[in-house]
Amino acid sequence: MAKNNFRILAIETSCDETAVAVLECDKSKNNFEMRVISNIVASQIEIHKKWGGIYPEMASRAHLESLIPAIRESLTPFLGVKSEKLKVKSGDRKTLIHNGRTIPSHWRSPTSLIIQNFIDAIAVTTGPGLIGSLLMGVEAVQILAAYFDRPVISVNHLEGHIYSAFSAVNQKLKIKNQNDNVKFKIPKAGIFPILALIVSGGHTSLVLMRDHLKYETVGQTVDDAAGEAFDKVARILDLGYPGGPEVEKAAKSGNEKAYNLPMAMVGRDNLDFSFSGLKTAVLYLTKDVKSGRAKKFNKVDLAASFQKTVAEILTQKTIRAIKRYKPKTVILAGGVSANQYLRDHFAPAISNLQLSTFNFQPNFLAPPKNLSTDNALGIAIAGAVKFSQNKTFHWSKIEADASSVL
Ligand code: KG4
Ligand code: ZN
Numbered sequence: 001m002a003k004n005n006f007r008i009l010a011i012e013t014s015c016d017e018t019a020v021a022v023l024e025c026d027k028s029k030n031n032f033e034m035r036v037i038s039n040i041v042a043s044q045i046e047i048h049k050k051w052g053g054i055y056p057e058m059a060s061r062a063h064l065e066s067l068i069p070a071i072r073e074s075l076t077p078f079l080g081v082k083s084e085k086l087k088v089k090s091g092d093r094k095t096l097i098h099n100g101r102t103i104p105s106h107w108r109s110p111t112s113l114i115i116q117n118f119i120d121a122i123a124v125t126t127g128p129g130l131i132g133s134l135l136m137g138v139e140a141v142q143i144l145a146a147y148f149d150r151p152v153i154s155v156n157h158l159e160g161h162i163y164s165a166f167s168a169v170n171q172k173l174k175i176k177n178q179n180d181n182v183k184f185k186i187p188k189a190g191i192f193p194i195l196a197l198i199v200s201g202g203h204t205s206l207v208l209m210r211d212h213l214k215y216e217t218v219g220q221t222v223d224d225a226a227g228e229a230f231d232k233v234a235r236i237l238d239l240g241y242p243g244g245p246e247v248e249k250a251a252k253s254g255n256e257k258a259y260n261l262p263m264a265m266v267g268r269d270n271l272d273f274s275f276s277g278l279k280t281a282v283l284y285l286t287k288d289v290k291s292g293r294a295k296k297f298n299k300v301d302l303a304a305s306f307q308k309t310v311a312e313i314l315t316q317k318t319i320r321a322i323k324r325y326k327p328k329t330v331i332l333a334g335g336v337s338a339n340q341y342l343r344d345h346f347a348p349a350i351s352n353l354q355l356s357t358f359n360f361q362p363n364f365l366a367p368p369k370n371l372s373t374d375n376a377l378g379i380a381i382a383g384a385v386k387f388s389q390n391k392t393f394h395w396s397k398i399e400a401d402a403s404s405v406l
Contacts, residue, residue, distance in 0.1 A: 002027075002387055002388050002389070002390050003120065004026065004027045004028040005024075005025070005026050005027075005028070006024075006025055006120040006121065006384070006387060007022060007023065007024045007025070007037070007118055007119055007120055008022070008023045008025065008119070008120065008121055008122070008123050008153070008380045008383045008384050008387060009021075009022050009071075009074065009075075009115070009119045009121075009122045009123070009144075009380075010022070010023065010122070010123040010124070010155070010376040010377070010379040010380035010383050011067070011071070011122070011123070011124045011125070011137045011140060011141055011376055011379070012124075012125045012137065012157070012160060012374060012375065012376040012378075012379045013063045013067070013125065013129075013133050013134065013136045013137030013140075014125045014127070014128070014129025014130065014133055014134055014137070014157045014374065015054065015059065015129050015130055015133055015201070015202075015374055016043075016044040016045070016047075016048060016054050016059050016062075016133070016374075017041050017042070017043055017044065017373070017374040017375070018041075018042040018044070018062065018063050018066035018067055018070050018136075019039075019040065019041045019042070019070070019374060019375050019376035019377075019379075020038070020040045020067075020070040020071050020073070020074040020376050021036070021037075021038060021039045021040065021074060021375070021376035021377040021379070021380045022036075022037040022038045022074050022075065022077070022119070022380070023035070023036060023037065023377065023380035023381065023383075023384055024037055025384045025387075025388070027388050030188060031185035031186065031187050031188055032185060032186040032187075032188060032384075032385070032388070033183065033184075033185050034166075034167075034183065034184055034185070034186070034381065034384065035181060035182070035183045036167070036181070036182045036183075036377060037074075037077050037078075037181075038073070038074040038075070038076070038077050039074075039375065039376065039377045040070045040073050040074050040376070041374075041375055041376075042066040042069070042070050044058075044059060044062045045241075045242060047059075047062055048241065048242075049240075049241050051241075052235060052240075052241045053231075053241065054130070056130045056132050056133065057132060059130060059132065059133045060130075060132035060133055060135070060136055063133055063136035063137065064136055067136060067137070067140050071111070071140075071144075072111050075110075075111055075114045075115070075118075078110075078114045078117075078118055079110055079114070112148075115144065115148050115150075116148060119148070119150060120150070120151075120387070121150055121151045121152070121153055121383070121387050121392055122141050122144055122145050122150050122151075122152055122153070123152075123153040123154075123155050123379050123380055123382070123383025123384075123386070123387075124137050124138055124140075124141040124152065124153070124154065124155065124379070124398070125137060125155055125156070125157050125160060125379055126138055126154045126155065126156070126398055126399065126400055126401055126404060127156065127157065127400060127401035127402055127403065127404030128156070128157055128158075128202065128401070128402055128403050128404050128405070129157055129202075129402060130402065131400060131402040134400035134401075134402060135400045137400075138398060138399065138400040141395070141398075142395045142396075142398065145395035146395045146396075151387075151392035151393065151394070152392060152393050152394070152395050152397075152398050153383040153386045153387055153391065153392050153393070154393060154398045155379045155382045155383050155386070156382075156404060156405075156406055157374075158198050158203060158205070158207070158215075158334075158406050159213070159215075159378075159379075159382040159406065160374075160375070160376075160378035160379040160381075160382055161196075161198050161200065161333040161334045161367075161378055162194075162196045162198065162207065162209070162331055162333055162378070162382070163378045163379075163381040163382040163385070164333055164367040164371045164372070164375060164377060164378030164381065165196075165331040165332070165333050165365040165366055165367045166184060166185075166186050166365065166381055167182070167184050167367060167368065167371055167377060167378075167381065168184075168365050168366055168367050168368055168371075186381075186385070190328060191328055191329045191363070192209060192210055192211055192327075192328060192329070193208055193209060193210050193325055193326070193327045193328060193329075194208070194209040194327055194328070194329040194330075194331060195207070195208055195209075195318070195321055195322060195325055195327035195329070195330050195331070195362070196208075196209065196330075196331040196332075196333060197314060197318050197330075197331070197332050197333070197334075197337075198333050198334040199225070199226045199227060199314060199332070199333075199334040199335070199336035199337055199342075200225060200226075200227050200334035200335045200336060201225060201227035201228055201231065201335055202225055202227070202228070203220070203221070203225050203334065204220060204221040204225045204226045204227075204273045204275070204314075205217050205219065205220040205221075205406075206218050206219035206220070206271050206317065206318065206321050207406060208321075208325055208327070212385050212389070213382075213385060213386065213389070213391070215406040217405075217406060218271050218321060218324075218325070219270065219271025219272050219273065219317060219321060220272060220273065221272065221273040221274060221275060222265070222272050222273070222274050223274050223275060223276035224274075224275040224276045224279060225275070226273070226275055226310055226314065226336050227243075227244055227334070227335050227336045228275070229275035229276075229278060229279045229306075229310065230243045230244040230247050230310070230336065231243030231244065232279045233247055233279055233282050233303070233306050234246045234247050236279075236282055236283050236286055237250070237282075237286070237299050237302060237303060238299075239299075239303070244335060244336060244338070244339060245338070247303045247306065247307060248307065248339050248340065248341065250299060250300050250303040250304075251300065251303040251304035251306075251307045251341065252300075252304075253300045254298070254299075254300030254301040254302070254303050254304030254305070255298075255300075255301045255304060255305075256301075256304040256305050256307070256308035257305070257308075258298060258301035258302070258304070258305050259285065259301060259302055259305035259306075260305075261278055261281050261282070261305055261306060261309040262277050262278055262281050262309075263278075263309060263312060263313050263316075264277045264278065264313075265313075265317075266312075266313055266316050266317065269320075271317055271320060271321050271324075272317075273313060273314075273317060275310070275313075278306065278309060278310070278313075282302060282306055285297050285302060286302070307339070307341050307342075308341070308345075310336075310342070311339075311341055311342045311345040311346065312345070314342065314346065315345055315346050315349045315350075318330070318346070318350070319349060319350070319353065322350065322353065322362060326360065327362050328360075328362060328363060329362055329363045329364075329365060330350055330362045330363070330364050330365070331365045331366065332346055332347075332364070332365075332366040333366065333367055333372065333378075334372065335372055335373045335374070336372075337366050337367065337369075337372040338369045338370075338372035338373055340369075343366060347364050347366075350362060350364055351364070
């Protein structure tokens with residue numbers, strides 16, 4: 001039987017962020033209550049910026065360098081020692097502060113004592129993602145779990161994106177500030193079915209959940225993911241890396257009505273997406289592909305028109321899915337959900353549904369923006385739900401799977 005009060009250490013290294021989080025959970029109440037103890041993201045953006053994209057081998061190396069410092073950092077709140085990102089100041093080791101236990105000052109490595117005393121299970125992203133990156137996190141967790149004799153929770157990257165949205169109940173949640181003590185709840189009733197739109201660099205999927213951890217992918221992209229289209233358009237427009245935020249920045253001063261771009265699949269009675277035609281349309285507006293000759297175009301107008309078109313496609317398809325499945329909760333998650341234009345377009349379109357055909361109003365959830373992109377807190381939240389259902393493994397039974405599905 002899983003405990004009602006427990007703490008999860010979670011590690012996410014599926015792509016280019018080394019992320020570690022610690023979450024405290026209380027399942028004994030009416031709601032599933034959670035408290036963020038730490039939420040660390042060591043970003044590799046500066047490394048990959050130079051190349052305009054992710055170099056898988058460099059990503060793996062960077063994970064290797066960042067993992068131990070990030071794990072240490074994630075555990076520092078148990079010491080009561082103030083710390084900055086990845087710079088652990090371990091001056092006052094006499095102070096311990098949890099459940100009245102004191103770490104003796106002669107302990108040179110409080111990290112192991114903290115894991116031993118305070119961590120009940122270790123969650124890790126096992127896929128999908130870059131295999132070299134995934135392996136860094138999975139192997140680190142296998143070693144920790146074997147050494148400390150802890151159960152392991154295997155979490156799919158997309159589950160992490162979906163469950164990140166529950167932290168939005170408290171919109172003040174700040175990333176990278178592990179002393180925040182932010183609390184939030186997952187209600188025990190009245191949230192299902194959930195319809196989640198996951199929009200990231202690798203996925204654009206509509207996922208229906210009739211219960212916790214039960215996923216049915218009801219629509220997905222047939223070619224590029226929405227984030228991938230943002231990244232490619234940023235490259236075409238020479239806007240820099242990472243593409244999504246750069247397109248969003250440029251679009252702010254552009255006219256979204258300047259270009260009329262194609263919305264493939266939107267008219268079709270299915271829940272699938274297509275973004276490669278849209279990306280190609282942007283390319284054709286910027287150059288004559290055959291001769292390679294550049295055409296005249298307005299960069300910010302094109303960025304704004306592209307962003308509007310993506311938001312419109314995502315919104316229209318989600319509305320179609322809402323009409324079909326009548327969810328109680330709609331979640332918008334994944335890296336692209338950090339886009340403010342998309343949020344501003346998407347949320348009211350769903351709220352306005354009530355005024356027309358429907359007599360129900362789905363509750364809308366999106367993670368705080370800094371938890372839209374890859375993070376370990378979502379992995380910890382999904383991990384906590386799994387732990388509460390005894391869905392744990394011995395360390396020897398988990399493995400990285402680059403193409404695992406929900
Ligand atoms: O979920 P995520 O961090 O990693 C993957 O699982 O892929 O998503 C990364 C994607 C990238 O394609 C990035 O360009 C996009 O999310 N993204 C954005 C924004 N921030 C990140 N796209 C549009 N607007 C943004 N503000
Ligand atoms: Zn992701």
